[in-house]
Amino acid sequence: MGAIGLFSDSHGDLRAFDRAYELLKGRGAKRFVFPGGRFTDLDEWVSWRKEKARGGRSYSDTDFLADVEAFLSSQEQVPRPPAFGEGAEEAKQAAEIARLRDRFLRTPERDCLQYRDPQVPKKALELVGDALCCVVYDRNDLEKEDLLNAAVFIHGKDPEPKVVQIGPRYFVTAGKLTGAAEQTCALLEPGEGGLRFTAFTLDGRELVSGQQLALSAKTKLSVK
Numbered sequence: 001m002g003a004i005g006l007f008s009d010s011h012g013d014l015r016a017f018d019r020a021y022e023l024l025k026g027r028g029a030k031r032f033v034f035p036g037g038r039f040t041d042l043d044e045w046v047s048w049r050k051e052k053a054r055g056g057r058s059y060s061d062t063d064f065l066a067d068v069e070a071f072l073s074s075q076e077q078v079p080r081p082p083a084f085g086e087g088a089e090e091a092k093q094a095a096e097i098a099r100l101r102d103r104f105l106r107t108p109e110r111d112c113l114q115y116r117d118p119q120v121p122k123k124a125l126e127l128v129g130d131a132l133c134c135v136v137y138d139r140n141d142l143e144k145e146d147l148l149n150a151a152v153f154i155h156g157k158d159p160e161p162k163v164v165q166i167g168p169r170y171f172v173t174a175g176k177l178t179g180a181a182e183q184t185c186a187l188l189e190p191g192e193g194g195l196r197f198t199a200f201t202l203d204g205r206e207l208v209s210g211q212q213l214a215l216s217a218k219t220k221l222s223v224k
Contacts, residue, residue: 012038
């Protein structure tokens with residue numbers, strides 16, 4: 001697993017969501033963690049990207065086939081190519097947008113409907129390098145089992161990006177996309193001895209430059 005992009009608390013600001021995604025993708029992120037701060041913003045952003053790519057034209061057969069391809073891929077079936085020759089490049093781009101949601105790991109905040117849905121987990125796990133990371137919007141939702149099993153806790157609801165170390169474990173937040181003095185996001189990269197955390201404003205200025213998360217042997221996962 002390579003670098004992952006972190007951002008939260010977009011609260012309906014899809015342009016900020018998009019700027020954070022593009023910035024972190026340009027810095028090498030292949031996977032993205034969105035702890036919440038409006039759970040449905042991911043879905044609305046994907047729809048917004050689709051509408052933007054169509055440029056105002058109506059939903060076409062190309063769009064339909066691209067959505068079907070993305071759906072089949074998400075069901076772990078072999079992706080099917082577009083069923084026509086012309087417009088193949090257009091269909092490829094549409095399919096790429098349709099798959100955007102699969103690049104994200106997200107969790108719900110307490111005041112959204114998904115938080116009360118038993119089928120939607122309030123916490124999620126992501127492996128970054130050999131560090132097990134627990135993702136949650138509100139760190140007060142963490143339980144004893146979570147605290148003992150994970151090495152890094154990625155959360156939202158904080159106004160600025162920071163890393164807090166408690167014993168051998170770390171609490172990490174990317175700050176907020178809205179509702180804070182600066183709109184921020186972050187990158188978490190695996191490296192020798194642990195992880196590296198870098199935080200940015202949405203114009204690309206570094207606020208936190210390569211802060212090291214030195215993980216002890218007992219907080220790392222090993223495969224034998």
